[in-house]
Amino acid sequence: MESTFIQWLAEPALIHFLIVSAILFALGLMAVITKRNIIMVLMGVELILNSANINFVAFSRFTELSLDGQMIGMFVIIIAAAEAAVALAIVLNVFNRFNTINLDDLNTLKG
């Protein structure tokens, strides 16, 4: 039993990467949902993006896509950087307006 698990671990295949990616996605989602601080939420978003990147690269490695996945991963990283810049600018404006970056206090859209 133990040996099979170690053996399974010793031969990394697509499923291993997907599991790591899923864990990373879950952690990112967790952060996005539970954190009160906007910055933390943005970091969660980064985790989700990176989990997607792992998926792209993994699929690229284990299927016939060759380097396409890596290319898209590069794009995602670049776009994530841009997105982070835009998001931080928004966060700055939010702070200017509400004097807080606690998401629980930002509920003016309440019905």
Place this chain on the structure above:
Amino acid sequence: MFIQLSLLILLLPLLGFIVLIFSGKRLPRQGDWLGTGLLTVTLILSVVMLISKLTGSPDETITSVFNWVVFTDAMMVGTLAIEFGIMIDNLTVVMLVVVTLVSTLVHLFSIGYMKGEKRYSRYYAYLGLFSFSMLGIVLTHNLLLMYIFWELVGVSSYLLIGFYYEKKSASNAANKAFIVNRVGDFGMFIGIMILFTGFSTVSFEGLFEAIGSGQLPFDSMGWLTASGLLIFCGAVGKSAQFPLHVWLPDAMEGPTPISALIHAATMVAAGVYLVARVFPMLTADALLVIAYVGAITALIAASIAITQYDIKKVLAYSTISQLGYMIMALGVGAFTAGFMHLVTHAAFKAGLFLGAGSVIFAMHKVLHDQHDHKTDAQDIRNMGGLKSRMPVTYWTFLIFTLAISGIPLTSGFLSKDEILAGTMAFSTLNGHWLLPLIGFVVAGLTSFYMFRLLILTFHGKPANDSIISNIKESPKVMTIPLMVLAALSLFFFYSFNPIGASAGWFYNAIERPISIVPEMMQPATWAVFYEAIHSVHTLVMILSILIAGAGILLAYFVYSKKTISAEKLAQKAGFLYKGSQNKWYFDEAYNKAFVSGSVGLAKMLHWFDDKIIDGIVNGSAVVVRGFSIVSNWIDTNVIDGLVNFTAWLSQFGGKVLSKLQTGRVQTYIVYIVFSFIVLFLLFI
């Protein structure tokens, strides 16, 4: 040439009417010169036509026809053309001269009489309309068109009777004239319809040709008699014959020159003209009825005229009486005499009315200057002794009075004498002795009441010196027409023989048309009739002179010498006097029978309207109201309930769902994730 001339004669007065009605007030002198001038032109043209017709082609009947409206496929009758045509024979040209002459003189007279009146130009416009329609009656060649012009003269008569429409009595009189005439016209229209149904034509020539060839409407003599009598109904209305004579005395509410033109000389003679026109198709029975209607009218009107005090009322009843004479003459077959009386009567009766107008004008002026609004300017009891004040009026009035009384050397003698001879001859042949008897009685009554009028107005002591001594003769423009008419009341215009008309041009020009009705006038043929007239003529002449003289003498003794007291005479006559003074209660009887009858009927209809029709309307309203209450309930409770329920439901849903909208981004993300998971589980 005749046709063009006659069209010109017909249309010139119409032109005057159109110009005056639209722009009369803007013309200098309000356009009286235009109306008068146009009528003078038509008079000259008419005289030219008369002379050229009588000298050129006396036996010819000239017609010119064009189709006015053509129905190619009319219902029931097939092809049908309504013709517009002119027919000119001797009757027409004589009548044309009569109408245009009197009309011209009245136009002239009115310049003086109507001076300064309100609606002066409108007065001349109406005169033009009247002249046009009257000439239309004279010239037309078919019954339908005649009917149209017939109604047109009715309209202008209505307008002119009601000329002073601010006065209640004038507007009432206008209504009365129009409505009473309508009764007669209704009969006339039915008569035309019967003839049209029978022969599919309304032109005189067509009708006479059809009847002459032996066709009869509905193949029966009875229908022919009926259609003749129904057409005569029109004449009864227009010529104020018994029993429709009641409108004419009231028509005196109009201006006096109008009374002279319309209600004495021309329009009321239109009825006589109509009878003369359709004379050939009248059956013996119809003619007998016509003769008796005329006789009764003459007697009734003359008996009323004796006791009237209004100068115009006396003349009005005298007009009715003389019209009765003419109708009676036509009825007995003395065609020429009847028509000749129309012509001579037009001259002297128009003269009498214009003379009365001159008197009223002078009286009115003095009363106006003295600010006397109580004294009646038309009541002969307020006059007397006007002879020296108004010499021209007096002498012309005397000539007219002699003419209407039938004194030799006047035109009236010629025609009246012939009428009396005609009735006498008729009675010797057929035994209707009542007709000449009435004729002679009326002749006596006529000379009596006319001289009574003359004496009370012009002779004797003035009733009121302060009025009479201020009276002045009327202006030239009013006396010249009087003099012209007085000249025309003398015998030599009609016949050079002062005691016999039958040798004159008139008798040669106007011949009794040959009757086309089968079995006419049995057993007396026309030759026999003329023979009879000839044999009774001298006797009748002597009798009529004696009777007229007796009437004059009686009037002289009663009113001038006063050897016979008028009051005692009235007392002796008893109910006759009262009846005569109250016009034999015709107005009252008609009021009771027809006016109250129609008022009663109207009341009944009003009750029906009020109770039954309104009841139905109100009932349906109640039903509708009930329905609407129910539907209102349904509306507020059911329909509104549903609507409100929908609104409430969506509000409730909104409230519930708004709880989901927390405003916190993370909640939404949770929703998205969970939804995604649910969808994922459901569909994959």
